[in-house]
Amino acid sequence: MSHASEIPYRYEGSVPVGQVVGSYGHLESGEESGDTVRVAGRVMLLRTQGKLAFATLRDWTGEVQLFCLQAVTDRFDELKHLNLGDWIGADGEVVRTKRGELSVKVASWSLLAEALHGFGDKWRGVNDPEVRFRQREVDLWANEGVRDRFLLRSRVVAAIRRLLADRDFVEVETPVLHPIPGGGFAKPFVTHYNSMHADFYLRIALELYLKRCVVGGIERVFELGRVFRNEGIGPKYNPEFTMLEAYQAYADYHDMAELQEYLISGAALEALGTTKLVFQGRELDLTPPWRKATLEEVVEEVTGVEVNLSMGSDELRRIASSLAVEIPERFDAGQVLTEIYDKTTEPNLWGPVHVSDYPESVSPLTRNHRSRPGYVERITPIAAGRELGECYSELVDPADQRARFEAQVADRMKGDDEAMPMDEDFIRALERGMPPTGGIGLGVDRLVMLLADVHHIREVLLFPALRPEAGQAPPEA
């Protein structure tokens, strides 16, 4: 039996439940306020008792009890037969019951939506991951804390925008469809543009277009957007994720490390009210300034082994082997050094710490170090054993950039399918003159994971990537 025809098109004047609870905390048990309010939300629990009924009504600001009396409440018998999960709106006086529960004593009410499917065990909700992630709407209202986590995410993103605006950064939107994938190391998704008879790539990074904005005179520019990487799914990996990149003219990587601290600690402060948090049971203090250390220093701290790029490839490979780190044949000394750091050190840095100065061969868009040959000016902010982002002194010399791309193309020929292709458009932009510029990248999902204290990226993505459901054929089979 459908009640669709009863559902109004509009429901006016309802007050957030949290506001009702906040405003009438002073009522004594058994006291009636004399004030009538209208509330709306989902019926979470229903306790009927003859000529009395109590319902728990939840909206996105909180819960309040509905107190219903046969003698007072319209359509009382109908109300007693609502389903858990139905949406209703109710008008009534704010009272506190004899047993002390703040309530709306319902005079009249309207059905606003019917829940035709159950929503799991009323105490334990739904555990099945298949339901939690494929039918997230169920997870959002059946499981404690899930919706709050996404509200937290929203606050983090809003905070990042505001903090950047406060430093005069301008937000832009650049193409998602790229003729040449660039700006990072990753396998792209390929798509086809019918009217151009050409393949395009979903972007793997924002970098190259944003730098062209700087060349064009947008001196502080950022984009907060989705990027796509054709990779496996894991606790920290989803094939599409949200990345912040920001570029600032006249700044170097130290300035950008400071910007990272400002954004990360500022987002924590705005979203959580503090920069001192607990992640997976361990304290983490994001209050700036963060410690700075070179890559070699942190490797030595964690492993007790001294490493240095000037040791050369053979010596570094011997060290890697002694630390049980496997190294692919094609790696050069810089890649070996970075691999040792990635495998042995980074997961053990609780931080927060800025790890600085990476080998040139792993950073083809980054400017050479001003005093350390073979290195580039790159800092990675690490907290809780994870990389939150990147900070760079950007490479601005077009000739150098061309040489780096050529080295990448050579790697690609050797079988590295994540090495960057040549991008002539980008080089031409640099040839028009790019001022000294600092850049950052920040993984928004991983930042939210840290602040929300969850260990799986699925918990901070509303609709994480899942295998297509069996039996769900694509539109064009």
Place this chain on the structure above:
RNA sequence: GCGCCUCUAGCUCAAUCUGGCAGAGCAACGGACUCUUAAUCCGCAGGUUCUGGGUUCGAGUCCCAGGGGGCGCACCA
């Protein structure tokens, strides 16, 4: 891609180890109840135990194959 684990009522889970009538709570349905708080009480109903095959007098349970899902590894800057 490799390894491990898992699949029982709408939901959350027992029964599986050690083969012997497939169960409970919640939800649903019917009823009682004027202060409940995961209300309580009475009643009723609910199953292709993921699928297929095998062993056995007898399989939810053991074996094989397949499927869904999870976790780990690999991939992943």
